[in-house]
Amino acid sequence: MTFTERTTDARSFRHWPGNVEADYIYTSGIAGERFFRELRDHGRLMGTRCSECGTQWVPPKLFCEECFKEVHDWVELPREGTVGAACIVGVALDGSRLSAPEAWGLVRFAGFRGGFVHRLLVTPDRARAGLRVRAVLKPEGTRTGAITDIRGFSP
Amino acid sequence: MRVGIVGVGVTPFRPTTPEFSWKELMYDGAQRSYADAGIDPRSDVGSFITCAEDYYEGFGIFDEFTPDQLGAVLRPMHTVGGDGIQGLANAVMQIRSGLADVVVVESHSKASDILTFTGIVAHGLDPIWNKPLGGHPNYVAGLEMDAFLRGSGNRSEDCAAVVAANRQTALLNPIAAYGARVTKEQAAKSPALWAPLRQLDASTLADGCVVLVVAGEAAARKMRSEPVWIEGIGWASDSPSLETRDWVAPAYATLAAEMAYRLAKVRDPARSFDLAEVDDKFSYKELQHLEALRLARKGHAGKMARSGDLAAGGKLPTNVSGGSLGCGNVLEASGLHRVAEAALQLRGEAGRLQLDGVRRAVVQSWRGLPSASGGVAVLGVGR
Ligand SMILES: [Zn+2]
Numbered sequence A: 001m002t003f004t005e006r007t008t009d010a011r012s013f014r015h016w017p018g019n020v021e022a023d024y025i026y027t028s029g030i031a032g033e034r035f036f037r038e039l040r041d042h043g044r045l046m047g048t049r050c051s052e053c054g055t056q057w058v059p060p061k062l063f064c065e066e067c068f069k070e071v072h073d074w075v076e077l078p079r080e081g082t083v084g085a086a087c088i089v090g091v092a093l094d095g096s097r098l099s100a101p102e103a104w105g106l107v108r109f110a111g112f113r114g115g116f117v118h119r120l121l122v123t124p125d126r127a128r129a130g131l132r133v134r135a136v137l138k139p140e141g142t143r144t145g146a147i148t149d150i151r152g153f154s155p
Numbered sequence B: 001m002r003v004g005i006v007g008v009g010v011t012p013f014r015p016t017t018p019e020f021s022w023k024e025l026m027y028d029g030a031q032r033s034y035a036d037a038g039i040d041p042r043s044d045v046g047s048f049i050t051c052a053e054d055y056y057e058g059f060g061i062f063d064e065f066t067p068d069q070l071g072a073v074l075r076p077m078h079t080v081g082g083d084g085i086q087g088l089a090n091a092v093m094q095i096r097s098g099l100a101d102v103v104v105v106e107s108h109s110k111a112s113d114i115l116t117f118t119g120i121v122a123h124g125l126d127p128i129w130n131k132p133l134g135g136h137p138n139y140v141a142g143l144e145m146d147a148f149l150r151g152s153g154n155r156s157e158d159c160a161a162v163v164a165a166n167r168q169t170a171l172l173n174p175i176a177a178y179g180a181r182v183t184k185e186q187a188a189k190s191p192a193l194w195a196p197l198r199q200l201d202a203s204t205l206a207d208g209c210v211v212l213v214v215a216g217e218a219a220a221r222k223m224r225s226e227p228v229w230i231e232g233i234g235w236a237s238d239s240p241s242l243e244t245r246d247w248v249a250p251a252y253a254t255l256a257a258e259m260a261y262r263l264a265k266v267r268d269p270a271r272s273f274d275l276a277e278v279d280d281k282f283s284y285k286e287l288q289h290l291e292a293l294r295l296a297r298k299g300h301a302g303k304m305a306r307s308g309d310l311a312a313g314g315k316l317p318t319n320v321s322g323g324s325l326g327c328g329n330v331l332e333a334s335g336l337h338r339v340a341e342a343a344l345q346l347r348g349e350a351g352r353l354q355l356d357g358v359r360r361a362v363v364q365s366w367r368g369l370p371s372a373s374g375g376v377a378v379l380g381v382g383r
Helices: A029-042 B022-037 B084-096 B117-123 B139-152 B156-172 B184-189 B217-221 B251-264 B283-292 B301-307 B323-327 B331-347
Strands: A046-049 A056-058 A073-076 A080-091 A097-108 A116-120 A132-137 A150-154 B003-010 B047-051 B077-080 B102-110 B207-216 B228-237 B275-277 B360-366 B373-380
Touching (some): A116 B139, B022 B102, B022 B207, B077 B084, B084 B102, B156 B283, B156 B301, B283 B360
Parallel strands (some): B047 B077, B275 B360
Antiparallel strands (some): A080 A132
């Protein structure tokens, strides 16, 4: 051992409890602002299209990850997407068991790079790759312009 | 100029370390490594590198807190916000560029001081698009496992085989925290908390510290131990968002391996190594990483796990140390831990785990959820 003496009395170990006080606001940015306005006001899901390489991005980006060009064009997503991967979660963030397991999915849209990682509003046995789904939105007037305006995706 | 590892210091990994502060844990690891190399850090080291993430440490600007416990006060030092292999790459560059002859690389985990680790993982998710949805963040691993198994053709039984193999071999590793006689059946029946990902598919956090002493060839020859040469090293990140990354094949591992293989002149990875240590923070990750590193053909890693090809004495002994599943997840120290395990094998000093004729090894790291970053190192002895 590297220390000459070591404590062997477990009752003597001391610690100081602490936490990090760190609150933030996260700026949606120009692309996020437009996406969330469209979602809140018109119930539309929008992506962007790079005029250089043609890649269509969702969530929308104002700069293309492939060719690094500025992106200006906006396009609406198809109504239906496809579940690319699914997961049934049985525990909450604090580690406690959920009484009703919740389904999560990676939802893809034809012609778009990206998609949404979101809740699938189906019973666990139906949550699997290949399922065709649509966004289920909160009612107009209750939407605030955030990703939580989408309640989830369901067939 | 060749660069070699000449000092290996690993503290035994443990679920908790109530008697040590994190600084004392680092001092413990450093003393072991300096004794192994036979050096005095106050006079023999040109540069010190630590690898850490502030949120894992629990305080800000970690690099301000590091010099004293490494013998590095008033000496050049910096922190890499990444995995240990990324820090090791920095050491190689500093030595090859002539900035230093001897460099110390350190990383540790005092995970038992973290009371809300899941919250820290959730905090790694995008704050606009992902985190507001809540949920236990291991859904990211569950989704990836689902995408990988279906996309590659591997099966969940193969993942259970990985769990059993790594937990059992860890019984022979004196530093492992979680060695146990876990069977495939047990693994396959453990609670499906993030189905298809099960409880036993996930590694458990551990405390531990790894310190390596790295030296250029001339300095290395004068050290006490046989140098383990870093023949190649690489690092990479996948597309940064959950939505755009590749969920079947981990691009970060493929790209890091390409870089390391290019430097080490490895052309046929599947036939080039006597040992592999690849990240297994989740069981499916071991299979995914083996295929990304071209150590297994696409869709065949699971079969290798099932058939014993990955066991000691198999075609490509993999994670015979016990990996993260068996030894414990030591966060940013995970990559350095596996480098240390491979170095001991290459030196013939791996005790009960020692394999015959280990001349060349490949080591791969992943930074853990929800990251898509990691490194690869090719290590060898002789010539
Ligand atoms: Zn483009």
